[in-house]
Amino acid sequence: MKKIIPIVALVKKEMNGKQVMVEYASPNTNKPLHLGHLRNIFLGWSVAEILKANGYHVIKTCIVNDRGIHICKSMLAWEMYADGATPESTGIKGDHFVGDYYVKFNEAYKREVADLVAAGVPQAEAEKETWTIKRTQQMLLDWEAGRPEVIELWKKMNGWVYEGFDTTYKNIGVGFDKIYYESDTYLLGKDIVKQGMDKKVFYQKDDSSIWIDLTADGLDEKIVQRSDGTSVYITQDIGLALQKYEQYKIEQSIYVIGNEQNYHMKVLKLICQKLGMPNADNIYHLSYGMVELTSGKMKSREGTVVDADDIVDEMISTSQQHTEELGKVKDFTDAELKDLYKTIGLGAMKFYLLRVDPKKTMVFNPAESIDFHGFTGPFVQYTYARIQSILRKEENAIRGEQTSEPLLDAEKEVMVVAEQYPSIIEQAAFEHNPSVIANYVFNVAKTFNSFYAAHSIANAESVEKKQLRLKISLLTANIIKSGMNLLGISVPERM
């Protein structure tokens, strides 16, 4: 039993003085967040918490893609169809409001292409020649030129989106320490192109576009500056990577980005290394797989995208339904109930998305996701609430006494699993993998539940046994609470 206290103490390690930045979420501002973003966000948040538990100082960050052709599409559609409508005037959440106009744009665009094709214009040509797309491109040029009315509209619509995003972030209990905006960073990297030329890492072609040759590394040639002198996506990323370092002296830079950008991230890291950027070796792409539905992939064109706000609401109302059916918390106030539904609903959602190895494509099964039995967040939360129920009654009973009686199998099992916790935290950090924690914490709960069913705690065979079991229970509760916290999941005292 001597080991119990040290284990709990190990939950929080000494700070190691190292700065790490974790970038996640990074949405476009033309439409609301969806299920894929949730996987990204929960992963980023959890990995950040896991690194903190390993002694790192972590800066949570996000790069908002607030400029470009996508937002111009929403802007154009708003000008065409909104007649001055706003989120306030319609009662629609800002990000959804702007997203609706993005959809309207695409509808109008499709109609126009169809009309052109019907008039005999070839498909490929029609797609480039529509008034809507040309108008959008002009709008982007106007934005870059800083035309006041375009900038004003852009600010207004992005503002709506940010309000919507903030509501969602707050609702799901996440946030950032530092937010970057692409409109501030998209010109970064120009100087770096120059340096790269000087260092002969980059070279210029006849048309004056600038490239890097990565064929020796098994990749291709990659453009870093267009022939018209403007920078491309990767160039901005190099610039931001350097800025992150300069601003925070980070030792590690972690990017939570989907696996469709594996190649891009490989190129980014390689270029940073070749440019001799500090800590370029510690750029880490936390690549995660797509979230698919049982019916197949989510496709925005086919309207099969699962909206983040919708699914979160659904999880919360499902938890309410289950809770009411069980009728265990009838004495709760309305505020307490609301809080509980959210704790359980979000717990189920987060656990469901985090229990799978990040790099794997995962299937989101709606029926399974709202099942609160078995390998789920609510199962683990329930185990915690059960322990708290006992500890509340026996609050003053725990003393420092040691027992000389041998451990029973079920008692030993719990102890054995509990002792693994510190190494599990290290493993999760090493692998940048929250599913390690999810699997472990489930195992802790399962093992405890078997013990709980086999032996009485309050009415143990002896005073010594009761002491031992109370301590085992407390230890288990502490580990569950701590582990779930590393997943961004809170635990209820009662449920």
Added chain:
RNA sequence: GGUCCGGUAGCUCAGCUGGAUAGAGCAUCAGCCUUCUAAGCUGAGGGUCAUUGGUUCGAAUCCAAUCCGGAUCACCA
């Protein structure tokens, strides 16, 4: 086509730095609430670990090839 990732029970997933009868949840079936919360516990059935070959005393795990699925290879982001 090149590169990368995946293929383990009906379904969703662990295990993969080699080691004993391959695990869990869901689903199915059979039990357990006069004792600490049954969102729980106990048990049963269910697997040629994609295929083939190799390395090894020993392979789901390492290597090679093949098959299947996905991603990616823009002067897009």
